[in-house]
Amino acid sequence: MSTLTLNGVRKSFGAMDVLQSIDLQLEDGEFLVLLGPSGCGKSTLLNIVAGLETPTSGDIFIGDKRVNDVHPKNRNIAMVFQSYALYPTMPVERNIGFGLEMRGVEADTRKRAVDGAARMLQVDHLLDRKPGQLSGGQRQRVAMGRAIVREPELFLFDEPLSNLDAKLRAEMRTEIKRLHNRLGTTVVYVTHDQIEAMTLGTRIAVMKGGVIQQLADPMTTYEKPANMFVAGFIGSPSMNFVNGTLARDGDHVVLQTEGREPTTIRLPRVAANLDGLDGRQVVLGVRPESFSAATGDTADLVGTIDVVEPTGPDTLVVLAVGGQTITARLGPKLTVSTGETLGLTIHPDSISLFDPKSGGRIG
Template structure:
């Protein structure tokens, strides 16, 4: 295991700056996921940790050792690629043990290490096969085994599941999680898949255009996103953004909504941000997750002051089995709710909903930062 520190790291190609000052710090055994769309710089950062890309500025340290100029083979890291990168003419056993062979380890030591890793990954029965005889999931396990056999300080994963079908991705995601729990090794994992990030990471670094937008545990990223970009990138369906005005009714602060030809609504905040007073009378954006808008239940609402009742027309119902995604109209703005399949509603009719304002976020409409 090892610590990993990335301090003000920059990457520039000519006049184009790809990474714009990245600061991240991992403790022993942490699982960091670099999350973001294509072109945000996450794979470039991973390649710089691996030594496959040079650093324009800043430094990277593993266990306090600066590795900026250290050759990739001397960094004590192991990388699992998206393409598996297996040697087609070698057996699974030799693919896994080849790095040890290159280091001059004895055959007995190599065989022992390969057997240990194969047992860990449950691929003992595949050791005599060639890569062409394996399924995608089996090839991915072999690629992981080749990394594990070296017992490195840091594991690097570059979108390792993107070539697998949907069900196999779920299975392999679980296997990677179990593997990390058993080994406790420091991991940096690149993906554009938010589900992978949420399920695997101890902390997520969400990137956009070479800048880390938020670096925090998955639940914090989900519940308290740093800005509207993070809020919209995480979660499906995405967070609702409802335009309104910060207003006061008596001693309560809340978001006032107006609609042409419809009644105004006041949605009281359960806990207003400390600096909310200075936003009084100004436009704000209320961020609320679809699952925080549910079918009105008077019994539940009576015991929870954070739940606010609203009546809204139902536009579209999308049953998904576990729940029903419901598009409603709230003061002229389309909002997405998530309701139970047993909550019978009819498209085109009005229905009562409740909004959990304890789960509300407020954003600055200009900077898009959370207030």
């Protein structure tokens, strides 16, 4: 187990900056998820930590040791790859034990370690098979076995579940979490799947364009996104954005929407700190589940139902509100239909306001 510190890590390929001054501090036993769309630099960052890429500038510390010039094999890390990267010519047993073999561990000790890891991951009956004879899930387990058998200081996962089907992915996600709870090793985990990020991470670093947009625990990232990118990237369906201008209407702060048919959205009372923002142009962000159906005066906004999508546990309702579109996640068995008007209330304490120009969070 160990800490990981990145100080001003930059990476350029020619004129293209892939990473722009990344600073990170990971405590012992933390599970950091690097989350972002393709090309945001998350895998490059992981490769730099692994030693497979060299940073253009900046320092990497594993524990107290600066590892910039240390060979990957001497960093005491283990990595699980998206393609599993199992050695096709070797049986499972040798695949798992290869790292120990390279380190000159005796055959007996190696066998014990491999057996232990294989049992833990329930692949002990597959030790004689070649990777080509395994299913996707089994390969994934073997790849994890190869990582844990060496008892490294740091685990690196590069989108390890993206090649699995949905059911298996959910199972393996639980397995990884269980493994982390059990071993307590520090983990850096790269993914573009926000569910994985939310469920696994003790902290999430949301990345875009080689910059960490927000580094926080999952719930903070979800409830108080630092900017519109983070707000839009995390959550499915994603957060609703409504452009408008803040104004005061009696006791309430309201948002006068822009667009073809301007309307007014009443903001929850808790937004008292918004008093100073009268007349300011903002983007209102509300999560779909922060709406509830309402009638009459209690409704904060009223819209026309465009699409109704029952998903089983709840119903997604797409509404046209003042020329803009809003998606609300409402309860199951909702008896509404397209073309009707529907009033909604916004759950107190669950709105975000962003600056329309910078996209940064205002409140």
